[in-house]
Each structure stands twice: as C-alpha cells, then as structure tokens.
Amino acid sequence: MSLLWFLLIGIAAGWLAGQIMGNGGYGILGDLILGVIGAIVGGYLFGALGIGAGGLIGALITATVGAIVLIALLRLIKKA
Structure with missing residues (x-):
C-alpha cells in the first residue's frame, strides 16, 4: 500500500471514528493522527482475534x- 493511500485511509478513518463516537472531526491533522494510530491498534486487535481484512475497504x-x-x-483515561 502506498504512503498516499495509507494517509488518505488514516484521514478517513479518523474522521469516521469521530463521527461514530459523536465528537465530529478533529481537523485534518487530528484525523490523520487518530486514523494512523487507529490503523496500528486495529491491526493488532484484528490480528489477535484472527480476523483478516484485505483491500481498501478492509x-x-x-x-x-x-x-x-x-x-x-x-x-476513559480523561475521566479518571
């Protein structure tokens, strides 16, 4: 996967997560950071559960x- 696609997916994923969680977007940079870290976290979680997701949609x-x-x-951390 090229770096451009990785960054675009990161921005989209961060924005989607913000919409789903009720915060709205975090701006382009915030969405990118959230999406890229989310890709790492999601990859780890899916791997631990034995779930494989391929392609752009995956x-x-x-x-x-x-x-x-x-x-x-x-x-959760912010509440504590």
Missing part, C-alpha cells in the same frame, strides 16, 4: 475500529 474498517477503540480509551 484497511478502512480496520483503521476505523482501531480509532474508535483509541477514542474510547482516551475518554
């Missing part, structure tokens, strides 16, 4: 799920 789903988990964890 990468977007994996990154979005990871970003959602990341937002949820950040909210």
Whole structure:
C-alpha cells in the first residue's frame, strides 16, 4: 500500500471514528493522527482475534475500529 493511500485511509478513518463516537472531526491533522494510530491498534486487535481484512475497504474498517477503540480509551483515561 502506498504512503498516499495509507494517509488518505488514516484521514478517513479518523474522521469516521469521530463521527461514530459523536465528537465530529478533529481537523485534518487530528484525523490523520487518530486514523494512523487507529490503523496500528486495529491491526493488532484484528490480528489477535484472527480476523483478516484485505483491500481498501478492509484497511478502512480496520483503521476505523482501531480509532474508535483509541477514542474510547482516551475518554476513559480523561475521566479518571
């Protein structure tokens, strides 16, 4: 996967996660950071569960799920 696609998927995943979690977007840079870290988290979680997601849609789903988990964890930490 090229770097451009990775960054575009990161931006889209971060934005989607923000919409799903009710925060809205975090701006281009915030969405990118959230999506890229979410891709790492999602890849780890999917790998641990034995779930494989291939292709562009699979990468977007994996990154979005990871970003959602990341937002949820950040909210838990912020409350404590």
